[in-house]
Amino acid sequence: xxxxxFVCHCGSNIxxxxxxxxxxxxxxxYREVVFATDxxxxxxxxxxxxxxxxxxxxxxxxxxxxxxxxRMHEATFRRTLERAGLNRYMFEMANxxxxxxxxxxxxxxxxxxxxxxxxxxxxxLRRNERLQAGEFDIAKRxxxxxxGVAGIQAALDCADGGLEVVLVERExxxxxxxxxxxxxxxxxxxxxxxxxxxxxxxAQHPNITLYALSExxxxxxxxxxxxxxxxxxxxxxxxxxxxxxxxxxxxxxSKKTPDRFNEFIGLTTAINIPFPQAIPKKASIxxxxxxxxxxxxxxxxxxxxxTGAIRFxxxxxxxxxKVGAIIAxxxxxxxxxxxxxxxxxxxxxxxxxxxxxxRLLSASGPTEGHIRRPSDGAEPRDIxxxxxxxxxxxxxxxxxxxxFCCMYTAKQTxxxxxxxPDSQSYVFYMDIRSPGKNYDEFTRRAMEEYGAKYIRGxxxxxxxxxGRYLVKGAxxxxxxxxxxxxxxxxxxxGAEAARGAGELAEKLRISYDPYGFxxxxxxxxxxxxxxxxxxxxxxxxxxxxxxxSSVAQGGAAAxxxxxxxxxxxxxxxxxxxxxxxxxxxxxxxxxxVCPFGAIEMxxxxxxxxxxIIETVCQGCGVCTAACPQGAAQLRHFTDNQIxxxxxxxxx
Amino acid sequence: MSPRYxxxxxxxxxxxxxxxxxxxxxxxESLGVELVDIPxxxxxxxxxAHAVDHLLSACLAGRNxxxxxxxxxxxxxxxxxxxxxSCLKNLKTTQRSLSDPEFRRKVEQVLGKPLRAxxxxxxxxxxxxxxLGVEALGRLVKTPLAGMRVVPxxxxxxxxxxxxxxxxxxxxxxxxxxxxxELGAEVLPFALKTDCCGAALGTVRKDVVARxxxxxLDAAVEAGAxxxxxxxxxxxxxxxxxxxxxxxxxxxxxxxxxxxxxQLAGLASGQGEAATMMDKLCVSPRLLLNSLAQHTGExx
Numbered sequence: 028x029x030x031x032x033f034v035c036h037c038g039s040n041i042x043x044x045x046x047x048x049x050x051x052x053x054x055x056x057y058r059e060v061v062f063a064t065d066x067x068x069x070x071x072x073x074x075x076x077x078x079x080x081x082x083x084x085x086x087x088x089x090x091x092x093x094x095x096x097x098r099m100h101e102a103t104f105r106r107t108l109e110r111a112g113l114n115r116y117m118f119e120m121a122n123x124x125x126x127x128x129x130x131x132x133x134x135x136x137x138x139x140x141x142x143x144x145x146x147x148x149x150x151x152l153r154r155n156e157r158l159q160a161g162e163f164d165i166a167k168r169x170x171x172x173x174x175g176v177a178g179i180q181a182a183l184d185c186a187d188g189g190l191e192v193v194l195v196e197r198e199x200x201x202x203x204x205x206x207x208x209x210x211x212x213x214x215x216x217x218x219x220x221x222x223x224x225x226x227x228x229x230a231q232h233p234n235i236t237l238y239a240l241s242e243x244x245x246x247x248x249x250x251x252x253x254x255x256x257x258x259x260x261x262x263x264x265x266x267x268x269x270x271x272x273x274x275x276x277x278x279x280x281s282k283k284t285p286d287r288f289n290e291f292i293g294l295t296t297a298i299n300i301p302f303p304q305a306i307p308k309k310a311s312i313x314x315x316x317x318x319x320x321x322x323x324x325x326x327x328x329x330x331x332x333x334t335g336a337i338r339f340x341x342x343x344x345x346x347x348x349k350v351g352a353i354i355a356x357x358x359x360x361x362x363x364x365x366x367x368x369x370x371x372x373x374x375x376x377x378x379x380x381x382x383x384x385x386r387l388l389s390a391s392g393p394t395e396g397h398i399r400r401p402s403d404g405a406e407p408r409d410i411x412x413x414x415x416x417x418x419x420x421x422x423x424x425x426x427x428x429x430x431f432c433c434m435y436t437a438k439q440t441x442x443x444x445x446x447x448p449d450s451q452s453y454v455f456y457m458d459i460r461s462p463g464k465n466y467d468e469f470t471r472r473a474m475e476e477y478g479a480k481y482i483r484g485x486x487x488x489x490x491x492x493x494g495r496y497l498v499k500g501a502x503x504x505x506x507x508x509x510x511x512x513x514x515x516x517x518x519x520x521g522a523e524a525a526r527g528a529g530e531l532a533e534k535l536r537i538s539y540d541p542y543g544f545x546x547x548x549x550x551x552x553x554x555x556x557x558x559x560x561x562x563x564x565x566x567x568x569x570x571x572x573x574x575x576s577s578v579a580q581g582g583a584a585a586x587x588x589x590x591x592x593x594x595x596x597x598x599x600x601x602x603x604x605x606x607x608x609x610x611x612x613x614x615x616x617x618x619x620v621c622p623f624g625a626i627e628m629x630x631x632x633x634x635x636x637x638x639i640i641e642t643v644c645q646g647c648g649v650c651t652a653a654c655p656q657g658a659a660q661l662r663h664f665t666d667n668q669i670x671x672x673x674x675x676x677x678x
Numbered sequence: 679m680s681p682r683y684x685x686x687x688x689x690x691x692x693x694x695x696x697x698x699x700x701x702x703x704x705x706x707e708s709l710g711v712e713l714v715d716i717p718x719x720x721x722x723x724x725x726x727a728h729a730v731d732h733l734l735s736a737c738l739a740g741r742n743x744x745x746x747x748x749x750x751x752x753x754x755x756x757x758x759x760x761x762x763x764s765c766l767k768n769l770k771t772t773q774r775s776l777s778d779p780e781f782r783r784k785v786e787q788v789l790g791k792p793l794r795a796x797x798x799x800x801x802x803x804x805x806x807x808x809x810l811g812v813e814a815l816g817r818l819v820k821t822p823l824a825g826m827r828v829v830p831x832x833x834x835x836x837x838x839x840x841x842x843x844x845x846x847x848x849x850x851x852x853x854x855x856x857x858x859x860e861l862g863a864e865v866l867p868f869a870l871k872t873d874c875c876g877a878a879l880g881t882v883r884k885d886v887v888a889r890x891x892x893x894x895l896d897a898a899v900e901a902g903a904x905x906x907x908x909x910x911x912x913x914x915x916x917x918x919x920x921x922x923x924x925x926x927x928x929x930x931x932x933x934x935x936x937x938x939x940x941q942l943a944g945l946a947s948g949q950g951e952a953a954t955m956m957d958k959l960c961v962s963p964r965l966l967l968n969s970l971a972q973h974t975g976e977x978x
Contacts, residue, residue: 367849368847368848368849368850369849371869372849372850374850374867488869488873489869490869490870490873490897491869492897492900493900
């Protein structure tokens with residue numbers, strides 16, 4: 028076997044702390060290495076051309092590149108080998124950047140370690156086999172989890188591209204946070220007027236199946252062939268029969284039900300349709316508030332329903348959908364401001380969240396668009412807005428900037444002036460972060476045209492005083508304390524990961540950060556991919572985002588799913604387990620440990636044997652560790668290969 | 679075995695807040711908490727020392743810690759306690775700054791002996807609320823403070839800075855609230871419970887104290903309180919002794935009395951007005967105590 032070794036400088040990333048030339052020289056001493064050199068950027072076009080040329084000149088059968096992590100460029104170099112006529116699996120990568128140059132400063136030690144890693148790669152490559160990828164069929168369907176604006180966009184784009192889409196939404200209606208907003212920045216468009224038509228499109232699109240009031244229960248399978256079980260929660264209403272007429276809500280006697288859609292400002296009925304533009308426009312019963320379901324008596328809704336759709340005995344239902352790709356668009360939740368004792372910790376009725384204020388501003392909200400204090404229904408005159416409540420604060424475990432609060436606060440001050448020309452808004456801010464198209468102009472308008480008084484500093488306390496609230500804070504530009512008497516205080520609460528985000532990530536086998544936001548495949552280059560093939564991200568589930576960014580990501584995730592599912596078959600990874608029948612004693616240990624159910628027991632000439640279902644196997648290697656006979660071997664990572672690496676390092 | 683603590687009364691405890699010290703000692707005795715006075719203790723340095731020199735402040739407080747440590751083993755002490763939040767803050771700050779070896783070396787050089795500073799340091803209030811539980815105090819109640827509407831006033835440093843004091847909620851403490859409720863008083867919500875009264879500025883900037891303490895009195899009256907209850911000698915002095923200054927500056931006529939919580943604990947457990955030194959208060963609680971007695975009499 029003729030092996031070629033290429034040691035990459037990665038500019039100064041590696042060459043700065045590793046003597047790459049010495050590593051290449053050392054490699055020439057390893058068995059079957061016939062050519063070794065160092066290269067400025069092995070992944071660049073001239074770098075790859077150099078590899079192709081060397082394969083021809085030295086009749087190489089295999090190549091080792093010592094450079095960055097295989098996550099970065101393994102696929103790149105495998106393609107290079109294929110262009111030169113070699114099998115793509117006759118390639119090994121030694122990670123001397125993340126594992127060496129970026130973590131150590133001692134050049135001599137780094138150089139020694141890099142040479143040893145190259146030696147291991149060479150010894151493994153000497154035992155590589157020319158593997159061939161197979162093909163498997165795929166389901167040309169996609170599931171979108173979450174029906175906020177990002178999920179809606181992703182679902183519509185996939186459906187328009189010809190894919191069948193299953194859209195799963197936890198709440199009774201799609202629309203997400205955007206459907207609760209009154210207006211949007213920086214154009215002051217009516218939020219439900221621009222979102223509403225998209226929601227209707229979802230309802231009417233022939234390619235979209237909508238499961239509202241549903242959650243993902245479990246996920247099996249792999250890219251191209253996911254089986255997702257969805258729990259359709261009991262609405263206690265037969266949605267096929269319900270016409271959305273609203274007669275039931277009008278007659279429901281349980282009129283003091285907390286109104287989730289209106290952020291608990293105001294009350295609703297136990298059976299309700301959350302808002303006028305809801306999609307699907309179907310009634311559902313809040314089981315905790317329903318008199319019939321809690322006490323056994325009532326049934327007023329069933330009596331008035333013209334289509335007899337009420338089903339008090341309805342149970343949750345599980346449905347399984349086979350899809351080729353999954354787009355997670357589960358959005359965010361709002362920070363619970365009661366953690367801040369200085370803002371009253373939730374004890375003051377007129378200290379509310381910005382989303383509650385949004386519902387007060389909305390014409391379809393509990394006050395029909397009239398701004399009223401929750402405590403006494405009076406119209407406020409002086410309103411204090413406090414920014415960064417649950418953002419940029421290490422002390423409560425939220426060090427990140429939510430990024431859109433500066434903008435919505437500016438919008439709310441503008442809307443406040445429009446609603447009540449005699450009002451005065453005050454905004455306590457840390458910094459104004461408005462780096463978007465027409466964004467900074469918008470915050471200036473709030474100050475200059477709408478007269479919002481911006482005070483740079485934090486609020487130390489809110490205290491009730493004569494039916495109003497004394498807001499004490501610092502003006503750090505003037506270097507003095509300020510006190511403002513307010514009728515209403517609006518907290519710009521930050522975004523946090525959606526409730527249950529971590530559990531969903533584990534079902535989808537994707538990573539999430541310490542705050543519960545899902546991790547993208549690469550922070551720069553794979554913003555909507557994940558490290559699990561076939562699972563994509565859209566919107567705020569990846570990190571707080573405003574509407575335009577969420578819509579853009581929804582479209583981007585849809586494009587990824589469309590391109591994946593544009594093929595009729597996908598190439599299977601041959602780096603999977605295989606069982607040597609002669610060695611297998613049919614003990615079944617591998618079958619019991621396989622986390623993917625990829626092993627079945629078969630009978631071979633009257634003997635029980637294990638057999639790998641190659642399309643299901645994920646190549647994790649648990650079976651090879653469990654097998655007492657060494658019969659189960661992970662291709663490309665056989666026991667012999669790993670031992671050869673260990674020997675290269677230790678002998 | 680009953681808990682036993684080294685007791686640091688602080689300078690005001692033997693002077694301006696004698697009623698706090700006396701009623702605290704009585705309360706501890708009836709709760710079975712044994713107090714061992716730190717012999718030959720000195721001033722903790724109060725505000726002036728740490729305002730001009732951290733080393734001086736640490737040496738003053740450190741000497742007291744050293745004496746207490748010296749007798750800890752022999753007297754089987756569970757820790758050091760003090761009724762005064764300001765003394766508490768100085769003792770705890772010193773204990774914390776001694777964890778820096780360089781600083782510790784300097785303090786030991788001044789004091790001329792090695793320091794241990796290992797005993798836990800707490801306020802008397804913390805021991806009552808956290809270690810014994812307010813129910814223990816409740817069991818001693820003979821004449822509940824029924825009908826007395828009070829607002830608890832903690833002052834700024836009883837619970838702050840939170841990572842130093844490690845006691846109760848720094849924004850909305852409830853220790854005194856729960857304790858006073860246990861004594862039978864009606865405890866009203868009080869948003870200014872941790873606001874500053876002006877503290878030591880009373881001597882140099884009377885206007886500041888008049889403004890800040892005036893605000894606390896306004897809020898207490900707005901809340902509908904008959905009395906303010908404190909756990910700090912300086913807060914009590916500003917709100918009580920400086921009342922005429924405050925009223926004059928703000929053109930107000932506030933006359934609600936300001937008790938120490940330990941005085942009310944004594945009163946409720948039947949110790950009487952003389953034992954709890956009610957006559958030491960500058961703003962007379964006479965009317966309130968009379969109506970309380972009447973209330974109790976009516977019920978009996």
